[in-house]
Amino acid sequence: MSESMPVRCPDCGREHVYAAPAYPCACGTPVAPSLNRRADPSAVTHRTWDEDWVTVRCGTCGREGQWPHPELGCACGTVLRVPVAGALRPLRSRDPNGIDRPARPRTAFTPVTIRTARDAVTAVALYLRWLGYRGVRRADQRQPNGIGLAARGVLAQVDPSIHPASLRDVECLWLTAMTESADCVYFSLAGYANDARDRADGLGVSLFVLDLTGTPQPVNGAAADLVATGA
Template sequence: MGAMSEGVPVRCPACRREHLYAAPSYPCACGAPVVPPVDRYAQAVPVTHRAWDEEWLTLRCGACGRGTPWPRPELGCPCGTVLRVPVAVEPVKTAPALTPPPARPAFQPVTIRTARDAVTAAALYLRWLGYRDIRRADQRPPSGIGLAARGILAQVDPTVRPASLRDVECLWLTAMTESAECVYFSLAGYADEARVGADTLGVPLFVLDLTGTPQPVNDHADALSALPRT
């Protein structure tokens, strides 16, 4: 459950005995500890009955801002009274639902034998990432084939020449004019200057292997692949 917070005095209203209570910390999904903010000025109340919607409170992570339901803190007094420790947050009105997001299915590639196969592989990968209504881009790129979907512009280069810095810059400029993100797929990889430029401009770079599976080349591509979409 993690480390305990600094103790605060809690008095039992039944026997008037005072206890030093330290609220437990809970691990957020991001890994940061979350501790219930105990209200040291409010009085603890005896638990006389149990109601499911009163057993939970929402704790907001100070690191990522995520709100998560956790059990309300309680303290057992030696006199036999169970005390509900007051906290400075509102209780959750409904029971917490254990609904983790479904895992993204594995990408199903197509073997690349032709330039058309390369375009198909890139389109399938974009669809796997969550983009819909993929179509040919309105503007034809200087090299390769352009694909577009809502919010993103992709360039697929099925040639045997590594993509150049100019290729990456042209894609980025076109995406900027359309207020869209962009991504580059190349069959032959990238020149060193193209990789440096893509890192600076924030362009995800992928290499298409012959199995049809796009392989991330830079950190921007890794981030795009890991981004959950619906």
């Protein structure tokens, strides 16, 4: 469980007890940003990529991943950005010449609440566009489970079932993507079987879990890299 700290709203003076949410590292360890007790929270008036994400290192495996910057909604309507310890820096990627470059800035993703399978497909289509993919459409080839989406250079699988995605599901998506020389991304509402996650890591398949707010969360290193760099 992550640490908690008192947070006072600068607008109305209300005091809250806040604990940063933890997200799973690619190794499976829950990781949460360390909160800075000496700094005051700030009201969110506008959003930028650098301020909306924070780089966090997993204490178990040492991987660095990007987590949403901790925020708290006050009853007065103010959204508070809770200070974290350490430097905030976006993950960096490499261009074809091997030179480090900053991750592409993007505005915050606006999710769509998921109530039906169609909502899940809509949420993923919007997320793919947010990542930078253009021309998102229904995929021509059907997969054993779920609904396929395609765009230039990528094939995505949306699995709204109540069962974790299986090893076969991940391998089928990867094989189909290979025939089209495309990257592949899997979005599941119910998560993934352990062997499916292991196989995805070996094949380089990006895995995301969809929550009911419609916000995909990366669950392996390939997905975290995709979020950091975009399409």
